Amino acid sequence: MDLQLSDDQRALRSGMRDLLGAVFDREALRAAVERGGTVDRGLWRELGAAGLFALRLPEEAGGVGLGLPEAVLLFEEAGRALLPGPLVATHLAAGAVEGAAEGEAVVTALEGGGRPVAHLAEADAVLVGPGVLTDPAAALSGSGVRAGSGALTGEALAASVAEAGPVRSLDPLTPLHRAEGIAGAAMGLARGSEAYQVEGLAGAASGLAGGSEAYPGALCREGALLTAAEQLGSATRTTEMAVQHARTREQFGAPIGSFQAVKHLCADMLARTEPARSALYAAALTADPVEIAAAKLLADEAAVRNARDCLQIHGGMGFTWEADVHLHLKRAWLRASRWLTAAESEEILAAALGPSSGPVPPLYSGSAASG
């Protein structure tokens, strides 16, 4: 039992950090902002070549053959760097939507619940509804749903994009479209839409009225987990930015970080990040729906609150377009509304409490699967 990273995992993470440092530095970030967050196809292919999308496909299918814990580490780095694009959906589509694994295709997801769709105009495919993908590996081997059958592509996609109105996005790194147009087109594909199923949990969780009802359990869980990883990366980064600024900015003849009011804000940022990190890594190992809900809830909170505190510590400078902190905050807000909202997570977590909640996945299970 050890929640520390293995040497291989550390190497994977630092490799990703180095790659992003090289291909997506601050200049590239600001250029992406200027472009309105649209996907840089060249960069997308580089990410594909680096294995970000194919990470969990079996090697015989051209993938990297790693598991959720490794995926979580890479998405944490992506969140840290504020890498734009529908990274999670494309990763989930790898093996099922042609070109996704290689970074040739940009795949986004329709989450329903009235939520706008991200990166619709540039998407080659949109995941829509149940039976889209059960398990990418299974899909490839033919036991799952055939590639593409639950993804809107080609003409159907083009027609629905033409109908979907753009939204002036709060997050300059995430272009958004209203979903109604494509929701209609998707209806044909998504018959008998299942609720978000948490296996083993009756009642409350499956009765949720939320945006994620459009997907079967595993897909939604993985989407939530990887989004939580991006949130954790962002929370870690804003803590570093805050501490860095607090060490160097001087007022009253001293670094502001020597003032206790500032120190305590920073300490609370770390105290939000570290429990969220432990919860996230554990959730990646167990893939347990309740653990994932906990990880998403805490990572969302860490990302949003840390970005706000970071902005506060930067003072007036923090409230400028020039400073990156607003970019972290806006994406953190947006991600918090994706796959599992706080309300949904809390209901899942509540349903898992107490002796009368039916078969709850064992919290202290002796031997959990390692990813």
Add this chain to the structure above:
Amino acid sequence: MDLAYTEAEEEFRARLRAWLAAVLPGLPPKPSPDDWPARRAYDTAWQRMLYDAGYAGLHWPVDAGGQGATPTQHLIFLEETEKAGAPYVGANFVGLLHAGPTIAAEGTAGQRARWLPPVLRGDEIWCQGFSEPEAGSDLAALRTRAVRDGDDYVVSGQKIWTSHAEVADWCELLVRTDADAPKHRGISWLAMPMDAPGITVRPLRTPAGSTEFAEVFLDEVRVPVRNRVGAENDGWRVTMVTLSFERGTAFVGEVVACRRTLDALAAEARRNGRWDDPVLRRRLGRLNAEFRALWRLTQANVGESERTGGVPGVGGSVFKLRYSGARQELYEAAAEVLGAEGAFDLDREWVLDRLSSLAYTIAAGTSQIQRNIVAERILGLPKGR
């Protein structure tokens, strides 16, 4: 990263579970919280049972009388005993969780042989004489003086909030052995027998009405020089070892206890209809995330200490800060579950716990002090006022 336990660890868990299932039903009823002698007897009897079964001082080094088990096995022990509803360490708290480990880490062979076995057997109870009326958060401002006289220190001063002082046999005592040195440099760490002449213990009542702690007056108390752990005037360093044990490991089992309480709260809310209130339900759901994360953080910390070995790091402050707040949230939610008709009834479970939980952000270093530690020692922010 993995959450799998080894076969040996699983065997250990199974053996412990079986033992707990066999012995727990035969335990006598818990004594009243106000009856300290009975509490001492109950807690030490439990410790003796653990000792006889080979579960005492599990993670202590073998040459300190322990079992030399891994931190993971210790974690399993805390988890399983809590889950089974075994007695809390209670009066054995200081000896087992911080004085003992400090002596094991810093004491001489003779000191280990003298003090550690009785702690493990439940023969002797320790208390912690650190805080003074004028030195709480600013612990190094302590004034209790120890003047050398032959083979003894002669100690005078006053300690306060000393938990279990009424029934303790020994006190881990901080004294000033050099009044002229800078304040962190003139301190020594002594083991003081509580039956020495010149000691007066005056119980203090907590808001919960119980006498959890006491004032301890020291009037020319003679403590042998050989009872000093660490070098003379090097007591601050030894104190840091004690505090890291206190913050790093002492609350671990309680996270499991909080998980049980949360389950019980959900069951009660379902029974009394309050579960239908989505605000309360979601609040309990959020607490579920909180205590799961704290448990996972504990596992992460244990994994790290297994790698590095020895004394827990300052990461314990992150845990202490977050846990103490979460515990208070838990009992605030309990009051909601109980509702106005139950939340003021002292005979109801959780009512006094709500009050007691307020001590957690004060004792063992306040939350403000933990934040200072996190900011300065983990995040590297400059010291200041």
